[in-house]
Amino acid sequence: QVQLAESGGGLVQAGGSLRLSCAVSVRTFSNYDMGWFRQAPGKEREFVASLMWSGVNTHYADSVKGRFTISRDNAKNTVFLQMSSLKPDDTAVYYCVVGFNYRAVVAASWKYWGQGTQVTVSS
Secondary structure, three states, X not given: XXXXXXXXXXXXXXXXOEEEEEEEEOOOHHHOXXXXXXXXXXXXXXXXXEEXXXXXXXXXXXXXXXXXXXXXXXXXXXXXXXXXXXXXXXXXXXXXXXXXXXXXOOHHHOOEEOOOEEEEEEO
């Protein structure tokens, strides 16, 4: 069974930064691709960023390219999302996900989900 626990969300002013973390409880963390999705009030969940199991290849939504960076520490079973130059439009619940295809941008393609962490960006 795979368990995910996100942390690091909070309230930040526009232009600020936050770093999200996701601790994953799984025997072979390094075998899985990792990613982040988000869901704003009244909107569908949308892909944010993903990272191949090796940590070499990444994939970003156009809306966050150049502002967000995804990374992982396989020794600590943890994936991170460094968010900079935050905008009010980034306000959402952010979900950590585990899967096998880091290029997948459809939520249904990702196998395991965390409970989410709230990020609120004030203007």
